[in-house]
Amino acid sequence: MTADRAKLLADLKLIVSNAQDRTTSLKRVAALLQNTGGYRWVGLYDVDRAAGVVRNIVWNGPAAPEYPTFPITKGLSGAAVASRETVNVGDVLADPRYLTAFGSTRSEIIVPVFDAARENVVGTIDVESETRHAFTREVQVLLEACSDVIRPLWHR
Secondary structure, eight states: OOHHHHHHHHHHHHHHHTOSSHHHHHHHHHHHHHHHHTOSEEEEEEEETTTTEEEEEEEESSSOOSOSEEETTSHHHHHHHHHTSOEEESOGGGOTTOOOSOTTOOEEEEEEEEOTTSSSEEEEEEEEESSTTOOOHHHHHHHHHHHHHHGGGGOO
16 A cells, blocks of 8 residues: 555544544545545535435535536436446546536546445545546545545444
């Protein structure tokens, strides 16, 4: 494990272990992920199966998401929820599932956050970049590890 990766995961563990207010803790997570990765935008979402929606909790970047709430069956997030796997799209303009959030987005990765039993997707990490193919396999593996660390913030 590289030093940067280890520091990021340790910093996330510290946020989770010191969590008092969920929203504040998740804002810290989004800011840490954005700043550490140099990404343009990071959003954290709840998956509300009962209501059939995905709902933004917090975001860090230049603007609020275009779709703060959308049907669980739509977009790249819907694909991640349905497949229970990370969706990593190198060119969003070529993917009809993409819900345009920012006109300058070229690549996006959606990482599921699972419940404690790893049976259901309860949230997502959404990271967007203005660069095509911004998310390498190494970045995906790191974001999946981050998802595991921050999972307790979805179990309230």
